[in-house]
Amino acid sequence: MSTLPHSLLRSLQAVFPGDALILGQEETLTFGKDASRKFAQPLAVVRPENTEQCSELLRLAQEWRVPIYARGRATNVVGGCVPTTPGIVVSTARMAKILDIDGDDFVAVCQPGVVTGELQEAAKAKGLLYAPDPASAQFSSIAGNIAMNAGGLRAVKYGCTRDWVLGVEAVMPGGTVLRLGSRCHKDVAGLDLARLFVGSEGTLGLITEATLKLLPLPESQATLLAVFPNDDQALAAMRDVFRAGILPTAMEFMSGDVLWALGRLGSVPWPEGSKAALLISIDGSREALKHDLERVRRAVEPNAPSLLEQASTPEEEDALWSHRRQVNQAVFVYGPDKSSDDIAVPRGRVGETVKRISEIARNLNVKIITYGHLGDGNIHVNYVFDASDQDESRRIKDAKAQVLELTLSLGGTITGEHGVGLSKMGWIARKVGPDALAAMHAVKAALDPLGIMNPGKGY
């Protein structure tokens, strides 16, 4: 294993005294891994507490051409923070303060390591909403969400992280500190570099502060669970809800396979043999909600659901959503191993996509399960198999390739929210085309000329 040059080490020790710098192989091991479960051993880990330390770090890293890997909670599933070229991992665990929540400006200012769920809670306590809601909100960081442009359940109505970033403070290779954007909800002065950092996957600079947009907290919300005897009825119901002029906060789809698997895990309210389910959430003022719920019901009912259950209290809602939360575990009834993709297609093509994925599964004789954020066209595709069966593993590989081909042919994308990282690097050129890819490389070269920021990831 290579090590850092002595004089760089001495400089780092001066900037990161005590346990703010760690070098031992055992101590740094965990920092080489993320939720993709890929691994590479870091050379060192630093734990800055302020922007100045980050600036000094990036000055040294540029001077010594040492790769830098930003790390929030390492919950990304694409190898985004694995230090594949030996380098220094920057843990944001000690930059985790909420600096401001302002109910007049409708703005929150955070250090990068703040856990998104904590920000949501703190905003809620002041009657405000931080809208992005990835399923990992309780255990992923704000800067990680920004760097991956995390989406989530509420994206149908509230969009992804991108739509809530007003400003970013970022430290660039060489140590320059950029303050981009502002607390203004409208700010069109110059190129929108703040949002360039959204989805940048740690490849441009280190985010050291984020200014985020807040909303007044909706007064109430409610959820409907509608279960159908076949897919077509569910997809028609989804279309009819949108046509009724209602924008739900969430519109989740679970296929027949998912419903069956959930039934094996515990008791479920739907009849055996159900083929599709929709979870539809709406929010708003108490009066408006009553009215909108009625309209959603009227849109769904003609599609003949076999079950229509409504939850209006937080406890009831939790009970309905708990089924959705268990999907990840439940699908293992079909096999001991799982691989997944998070494709997205234009909303109008969701039905066709789901059907054609089923055809691929049938043709290759593999188990592919689809569910997810149908309301925004983001479909989770799970391939469940037995990795010890080589023939099946090969067929799964073919199936994955065919699903991604299909997605692109329908005008979709290889990732709706999880990002490219290392995992989807083989597909990015196909997705964006050679000219766009060259433009991305040019942007990277302009901001990170020596390529020290998270090399080998994203694009």
Add this chain to the structure above:
Amino acid sequence: MSTDTTASQAPREPKCVFCGRCLEVCPLFAATGKEELSPRAKFALNTALDDPDHDIAAKAALRLTGKCLSCGKCEKACPNKLCAPRLVTEMRAANPNIRSVLWGLWVGQAKVLWPMMATLSRFAPHFRYGRLESMLSGLKALDAGKAAEPWVKAVSFEACGRGRKAVVFPGCVASHVRPQWNETAGKMLRGMGFDLLPNPGFTCCACTLGHAGLKEPQRQMQLKNVQAWRDAGRPEIVVFCATCRCGLKGYADAELGWELGERERWVHALTPLSSLAGKAVYEVRDNAPDKVHYHAPCHGAGAGQDQKFLSGLLGKRLSTRGKKNLCCGFGGSLKLSAPELSDQVAKRCLEFYAPEQGELMLSGCAGCVIQLRAGAPAGIGVGHWLEIIS
């Protein structure tokens, strides 16, 4: 580099999928910002030990994974129900090391060591006892002179104990340092009409020995306690320390030569004192503090009997504010192996409650009381809830 992209493991053979849920609840990570101490880091290290691609040093890995409060919060948060303390115990049992031996000595010889350490701490404040020093500060804090003044008086009892035989399980602290807890518990039970039997020879609950990986001494103590209970005619066992209660409940999962139906009877016999204490009428005196903070211990707070009792007794005076990753820092063997980390966890805990001058902190666990009383600033009382009752 290893492993396929987004593959994850079947729950049939639960493995850490590195999802990060456990970081959010781990008090050690919260207080230190050190991910290498997090639950998932412990699992990663353990996996690396078995992997020929990694040349991880077993001793260093053990030292690192051993830094754990055994609070059990990670297991509850983990989708695969992975339990870091269990991993630590297994690793320790396989590699006995000096820390475990020290800890075993401390609890195993409680009769000798607890009072001795309390005495040392009182009479020789400059005495250097290496890593035991921070433990001593805890014991010093428990010294009689610092007890919380009682300000609640039990005026009448419901005769719910009539015809019931009971023993009190005192635990280490009440046995050796705070006999008053035991006395108050006894008076309450007699007041309720229980036929209170003398201590049949209970020793420590031994769950701490288990955390330290000292399985055999733990088993010996467990056997001794079960035998004492049998000898006393299998009476109800009234417990006032939440952690002891949790440890004693765990006996049912161990092979202790149980007779048919005896396991169930043991679990049924374990009664939290707080579940009985609510059956008395109390008078709150004028010297009551304006605000009382309740610290829920990590262990044994399960059904929330202590909090329920105190809420009923103290009403608005009681603040039950909590947080998912809060812990006093006493647990596991951290106090011996890394006292500075244990102190950091305690500091964060006290900062969360932020008690003001004249306010009181109460808990139902002896370990929490020791730890918080040692760390609390002057003028802030910390005690077991039994201390406020006269």
